[in-house]
Amino acid sequence: MLKKVCVALGISLMIGLTGAAAHAQDDQSLQRIKDRGTIKIGLMLDFPPYASSGPGNKPDGYDAEVAQMLADYLGVKVEPVITTGPNRIPYLLTDKADVLVASLAITPERQEQVQFSNPYSAASMVLLGPADIVVDSPADFTKYKIGVPRASTTDIGVMKIAPEGTDIRRFDDDASALQAMIVGQVDLAGTSTVIASEVQKRHPGKFEIRYVINEQVMGITMQKDRPELEAAVNAFLKEKLADGSLDQVFEKWLGTPLPASVHAASN
Known part of the structure; x- marks a missing residue:
């Protein structure tokens, strides 16, 4: 009896492994994109200068330009799919988008759900607040109300x-969290250094980076078991890093060199 059970379990395991391997081998996602002539790319509009609404309400910014470069590399047109921070991954997993170029940081939790390319961007996550607020360590967090974009890496980073007892207030996007900080609804807002710099330019002398949470590298995102699509995206990034065009686009939009961590992670 025991022998029969072991044999049955072995057969079930083999079937499961064979099915998973066959699914990966039968991946037609890249061919479907090429046959369709378009690639559905999830993009945000509320994360400038990475992503914003440009002329004609079309996606603009670093992510949008990288998306166009990827489509050109694949020989297809971009079909923009507008997403928000919280619905980026759900849109991907329900096939509303083929890939995300949506400033999605690579984290272990997200890697359980989706497949990331090699990094194409990076940003430090910080807490921005009035100049008179002092934050020497996370122990000081309990003194203040902290606003973060819901389900963002800033949200996750602060939570960790x-x-x-820390009072964390969650908002739909970066803009809402920052506006809450500006009007005094919260004391500190979690965001990236790039966005923090934009706020500081608009409100000279009022707000400063009070604490650095972490640095995150970001990847182009797709569903798991898409090996051909993943290989094509990584080949695209390798070429654009090697010829310097990704560096040029990053500096164009963000005004700083592409972080060394992006190059290091791709080598």
């Missing part, structure tokens, strides 16, 4: 280091 915040002491129990």
Whole structure:
């Protein structure tokens, strides 16, 4: 009896492994994109200068330009799919988008759900607030109300280091969290250094980076078991990093060199 059970379990395991391997081998996602002549790319509009609404309400910014470069590389047209921070991954997993070029940081939690390319961008996550607020360590978080974009890497980063009792307020996007900080609804807002710099330019002398949470590299995102699509996206990034065009586009939009961590992670 025991022998029969072991044999049955072995057969089930082999079938499962064979099915998974066959699914990967039968991946037609890249060919479907080429046959269709378009690639559905998830893009945000509320994360300038990475992503914003340009002329004609079309996606603009670093992510949008990288998306266009990817489509050109594949020989297809971009079909923009507008997403928000919280619905980026759900849109991908329900086939509303083929890939995301949506400033999605690579984290272990997300890697359980989706497949990331090699990095194409990076940003430091920080807490921005009035110049008179002092934050020497996470222990000081409990003194303040902290606003973060819901389900963002800033949200996750703050949660990981915040002491129990920290008052974390969640908003739909970066703009809402920052506006809450500007009008005094919260004391600190979690965002990237790039966006923090834009706020500081608009409100000279009022706000400063009070704490650096972490640095995150970002990847172009697709569903798991898409090996041909993943290989094509990584080949695209390798070429654009080697010829310097990705560096040029990053500096064009963000005014700083592409972080060394992007090059290092791709080598």
